[in-house]
Amino acid sequence: MVSKITWGIALLVLISLLFVFSNFVQEKEVIEPELKDKELESRLNEFAKNIVSGGPPKDGIPPVDRPKYVPVQDADNFLDEKDVVFVVENIDTEKIYPQKILVWHEIVNDVIGGERVSITYCPLTGSTVGFKGKFDSNETTFGTSGKLLNSNLVMYDRATDSYFPQILGMAVKGSQKGKTLEEFPVIWTTWDRAKAKYPGALVLSADTGFLRQYGTDPYGSYQEKGTYYDSGDPFFPVMVTDSRLAAKEVVIGIRINNSALAIVKNKLVESRVANLRMDNRSIVAFYDESLDTVRIYSGHIGTDILNFETRGGKIFDRESNSEWSVLGESTGGEMRGTKLRPINSFDVMWFAWFSFYPQTELYG
Structure with a gap:
């Protein structure tokens, strides 16, 4: 291998x-x-x-x-x-x-x-x-x-x-x-x-204008175990390391101002919903099973703060008992039609996230 x-x-x-x-392409000298x-x-x-x-x-x-x-x-x-x-x-x-x-x-x-x-x-x-x-x-x-x-x-x-x-x-x-x-x-x-x-x-389309072997991957495969994507250490040096998770464990990285948070993706698959605090504000994470992804939203609606839970496979907020979709929109109850504000996040290997944000909090 x-x-x-x-x-x-x-x-x-x-x-x-x-x-x-x-x-x-010639490098240009710039004044910082x-x-x-x-x-x-x-x-x-x-x-x-x-x-x-x-x-x-x-x-x-x-x-x-x-x-x-x-x-x-x-x-x-x-x-x-x-x-x-x-x-x-x-x-x-x-x-x-x-x-x-x-x-x-x-x-x-x-x-x-x-x-x-x-x-x-x-x-x-x-x-x-x-x-x-x-x-x-x-x-x-x-x-x-x-x-x-x-x-x-x-x-x-x-x-x-x-x-x-x-x-x-x-x-x-x-x-x-x-x-x-x-x-x-x-x-x-x-x-x-x-x-x-x-x-x-x-x-x-694979018609990119370049000749490449698009059916192959120089780093291994996401469909097989034991390749670069899930095993071993990074190929190149990193500034800091942390052993709480395996280097290639997938986390959901979130940044708000000077705060950073990593959510262990597999843990959210189990819990489906997580109410979290970050940068002195409430955020909520929903697991979207249809795409096997995580969506992050602000838990604030005006001056109100909502907390969420799952019941019978559906999402409800505890404050108004309204039902919500993983897309951050209330689909039933007094909050119907209300939308949560999305917060950007992305999948990333743990070693990489920590090396940029060693002050990160870790959920899961």
Whole structure:
């Protein structure tokens, strides 16, 4: 198994080197701003010092900049039932991004709902995050820097060449240092669940303009035990470690201001609902069985705080006894039609989350 994974990574590096010779991008020297928050600046400087090369050069793992899509019926010929896919829910239509494509590209620069966005996936940390392509007055797309921080993808924005570690979502180097990207949810699920839930969705096509072995994974497999995705230590150094969980245990990472919380996903599958406190506010976590995902919401409705529980497989709040769906909307009782405010979260390996947020609280 080790030789198979090593061969796959060597192949990825080789393809990346071939790509960069025909698509060379020159590093730009930028003047970094001096931040007013000295504690934050010190933290970001420490992050920047710990950035390492991941092997491939800049854009050696090429993002998909002109994504094409096919209907669910056509994608069924390409995807197996238990293949991992990533879903973006939108008012107009849902989009599905197969992991077997993103593992070779890590970033898809797209337009959803009229907004420029980037869907990002780091196979080394098992994290998928959506970012909007506009911050301050800058509109941009993202590329792969070829660097890693805590074994996590370091993106660069093409407008300013600033470095944004994916899990952090904040620039640690460049003219945008200290700036935070606006995120949106990307749901981690499987193809059988996604196509059942969203039969009218658009699915990212393997016609990306690049020649890749989209049926193979250089890191192993999510469908088999004993590969990189569930076993062993990270390939690259991390700043801090914690042994409360296995390194590759999947947690749901949540950040609010300066607070961080990790929920052990398997524990929430058992409890279905969790009422939590974070950054002096109430939040609630619902397990969505239809997609095997976790949805996080604020527990505040105006000045009221709601606490939730399950009864007979249904969700109720204890204060008004109203019924709620996992989508955060009350479906019955005096709160009917009321919606909870969603809070962004994402699946991530424990070692990676802790290495960025060693102060994190842990549920489960």
